[in-house]
Amino acid sequence: MWMITGIVATASFIALIEVPPLLKAKLKRELWLFSVLLVLGTGLSIAKSLQFPIPNPLDLLFIIFKPFSDLLFSFLK
Template identity: 55%
Template sequence: MWAISGILAAAGAIFIYEAPALFKGRFMKELWLFSILLVVGTGLSILLSLHVEIPNPLDWIITLYQPFSNLMNNILK
């Protein structure tokens, strides 16, 4: 529970520090992107602190290219 509180406090502090400058400079697209990335990062950090298994994107890439790799290995043998 303390880890989640710390993550939320850090995310809140980051938002309070960064958002006013983006809002004041009228960088609305950048503010939306910053907010979305901050929420995604915060959510992933909370899931990691709860020891939830998060899939690795590298596994998806390996699954996608494995048939091509096997084909090339068979051709080059």
């Protein structure tokens, strides 16, 4: 519980520092992207602190390129 509170407090502190300059400069696209990435990072951090299994992004690349690799190696045999 304390871990989640710390993560949310840190994310709030980061938003408190970063959002006002973005609003002042009227950078809507950057503010939207910052918000999405901050929420995504906060959510993943909370999931990791609760010990949920988070898949490795490289596993997706392995799944995509494994058939091409097998095909290439079959030609080289």
